[in-house]
Amino acid sequence: xxxxxxxxxxxxxxxxxxxxxxxxxxxxxxxxxxxxxxxxxxxxxxxxxxxxxxxxxxxxxxxxxxxxxxxxxxxxxxxxxxxxxxxxxxxxxxxxxxxxxxxxxxxxxxxxxxxxxxxxxxxxxxxxxxxxxxxxxxxxxxxxxxxxxxxxxxxxxxxxxxxxxxxxxxxxxxxxxxxxxxxxxxxxxxxxxxxxxxxxxxxxxxxxxxxxxxxxxxxxxxxxxxxxxxxxxxxxxxxxxxxxxxxxxxxxxxxxxxxxxxxxxxxxxxxxxxxxxxxxxxxxxxxxxxxxxxxxxxxxxxxxxxxxxxxxxxxxxxxxxxxxxxxxxxxxxxxxxxxxxxxxxxxxxxxxxxxxxxxxxxxxxxxxxxxxxxxxxxxxxxxxxxxx
Ligand SMILES: [Fe+2]
Numbered sequence: 001x002x003x004x005x006x007x008x009x010x011x012x013x014x015x016x017x018x019x020x021x022x023x024x025x026x027x028x029x030x031x032x033x034x035x036x037x038x039x040x041x042x043x044x045x046x047x048x049x050x051x052x053x054x055x056x057x058x059x060x061x062x063x064x065x066x067x068x069x070x071x072x073x074x075x076x077x078x079x080x081x082x083x084x085x086x087x088x089x090x091x092x093x094x095x096x097x098x099x100x101x102x103x104x105x106x107x108x109x110x111x112x113x114x115x116x117x118x119x120x121x122x123x124x125x126x127x128x129x130x131x132x133x134x135x136x137x138x139x140x141x142x143x144x145x146x147x148x149x150x151x152x153x154x155x156x157x158x159x160x161x162x163x164x165x166x167x168x169x170x171x172x173x174x175x176x177x178x179x180x181x182x183x184x185x186x187x188x189x190x191x192x193x194x195x196x197x198x199x200x201x202x203x204x205x206x207x208x209x210x211x212x213x214x215x216x217x218x219x220x221x222x223x224x225x226x227x228x229x230x231x232x233x234x235x236x237x238x239x240x241x242x243x244x245x246x247x248x249x250x251x252x253x254x255x256x257x258x259x260x261x262x263x264x265x266x267x268x269x270x271x272x273x274x275x276x277x278x279x280x281x282x283x284x285x286x287x288x289x290x291x292x293x294x295x296x297x298x299x300x301x302x303x304x305x306x307x308x309x310x311x312x313x314x315x316x317x318x319x320x321x322x323x324x325x326x327x328x329x330x331x332x333x334x335x336x337x338x339x340x341x342x343x344x345x346x347x348x349x350x351x352x353x354x355x356x357x358x359x360x361x362x363x364x365x366x367x368x369x370x371x372x373x374x375x376x377x378x379x380x381x382x383x384x385x386x387x388x
Pocket of ligand 1: 257258286310311
């Protein structure tokens, strides 16, 4: 009774471990170790089904008593006699729930069957001897044969018991479950990647639509994004909780930082002369208007902060909120430097673009004034590494 309970506990522990493993190779190794240890067999191995390539990958135990796979036998197909036995409805021994070498030998010796059947048995026997297997147990998912265990003899040479076979049958169904789980995990991950790419394409299209409104700044959003992404690599890591998430938001935020300009007439944006006070007021509303556009999208929460505060200045003299120092979200301070850098480099209706060295000096001079000092340091480092 106690032994039976241990066996079930052991299986449930292994199943829990398996469900966390999403790599087929690692999963195979864990299972083989489980089988060899728990059944005290000389060696164990398995065929694991790869549905995409419609083939089975073979994994065997290593070590002193381990089996070496013959060269060229790392993959097999449906035509393999063992696979064929479990998939072929016309052949039945033990309801095709398992195969024992000793039984195959016995049936062959009884010689009650037709020549064709005996030939199939001989093929099976040869195949089993190739893997030095004495017991084979399959695991199915619906009609797909997902896994086949092949087990060598016991170290003490005892026969396999019904409990051993049941243990392997339950383990096989756990393996099938783990494989299905891993596949699902992979599918979801791929779907997320597709969605992310789709979102980024949409954001890029939107950024281009904003750029086109402004005759003097073509490609500005794309460049601000590139400078921001180069710069963020040199921001001290203790300032960012999750770099991957932050970078994703920064990319979107930098591309959309001027999305609020969508509500400002083109003749004001492209005016070659000085703007009137009313016009200046209107232009200065674009960070807040941009934030208003993005706020309903909960996935853009951090990105929205970059849009909303990219014209704030470290010394508090920025607009529209006049935030000071560390109150300005980091994402906005990065876009602020990247934005100013690109704006100074480019031609404007009222002036020519400024020389790159001069622009860099100007940014350095504005450390602690217009810009967050940590961001200016990161900018200078990215410049020195030729990444900006
Ligand atoms: Fe702006």
